[in-house]
Amino acid sequence: MKTEVSPRMKVALYGLMCVLLIPFVFPTWWMVTSSVKPISDIFAFPPQLVPQNYDWTTYQKVFELQPFVQQYWNSAYIAAVVTIGTMVVSSMAGYAFARIRFPFANTIFMIVLLGLLIPSEVTIVPLFQMFLKAGMVNTHWPLILVPIFGAPSVFATFVMRQFFVTLPTELEEAARVDGLGRLKIFRKIALPLAKPALASVAIFTFLHSWNLFLEPIVFLENLIQVQQ
Structure with a gap:
């Protein structure tokens, strides 16, 4: 009433x-x-x-006083590239952990999830040394590669894996009867159904990349000094 x-x-x-x-x-x-x-x-x-x-x-x-146009452009295109790369990597990894049966799958997945427990401040020094030896310091590559294969991608993989687990197995079985292989099942059936999960991954990945503060200061130190 x-x-x-x-x-x-x-x-x-x-x-x-x-x-x-x-x-x-x-x-x-x-x-x-x-x-x-x-x-x-x-x-x-x-x-x-x-x-x-x-x-x-x-x-x-x-x-x-500041090249804000260039800075905004750098942030925008790096965030876009990181978002696309994370969506590709996390969707494939999430589908593999959810649907492909291989030895120690759950153990490997738990080890991957442990990456979420490690703060970025702990890994910033070894990452800087690694990229310094590779000649990538003062370039945009560290800001692209670290998020795609780092903690943000781990969380995205977890989201995608949990979504693919909920898909009915009958869909894959029907696709196999029609002659589709694993890659085509992922590309034509699983991935189109995962649009809500992909949208969530895209949103939080873009925001995380856009709000990066520590990594640009560390990896782009000389570029920041030149602009100042």
């Missing part, structure tokens, strides 16, 4: 929600409006919620 809310109660509820919204909206509003204010107006008292004078030169100076 539904209980109807009176109009006065709705008005009071919406008013309370608007009041509670102020602490969350005000900082964002102040940040955006202050970016187009002259410095004198930022520190004016009483504060000006709506700018009286607009100064758009701050945005121009930002791009003059």
Whole structure:
């Protein structure tokens, strides 16, 4: 049985929600409006919620002091490449752990999952030495290879493996009757059905790559100094 809310109660509820919204909206509003204010107006008292004078030169100076266009492009294309690579590797590895029977499959899978327990700060030094010997320091290769074959890919493999385990075995059996091999079953049946899992993997992989902070500072130290 539904209980109807009176109009006065709705008005009071919406008013309370608007009041509670102020602490969350005000900082964002102040940040955006202050970016187009002259410095004198930022520190004016009483504060000006709506700018009286607009100064758009701050945005121009930002791009003059730092190559933000190039930096955003680097972050975007590295995140895109890492996302695609992780989706390919994790989907194939997840399908192998879920559907292919080979010796010590569960043991190997548990060993792979142990990679999630190792913080990236612990492995950053040996990784730096490895890429330094390979001549890849101050290039984008470490930022691409480490996420694809590192902890983010391990978590993605876990997600894909758990999804492929839930697929009915009757689908593979019917495909084998039709003469499909393992690779075609994966490409034409399992992978199309795994779109929800692939979408989840793509989202968290892209965000993880985009938010990388420690790795770019370590592997791109000379490039960052040159830009500064």
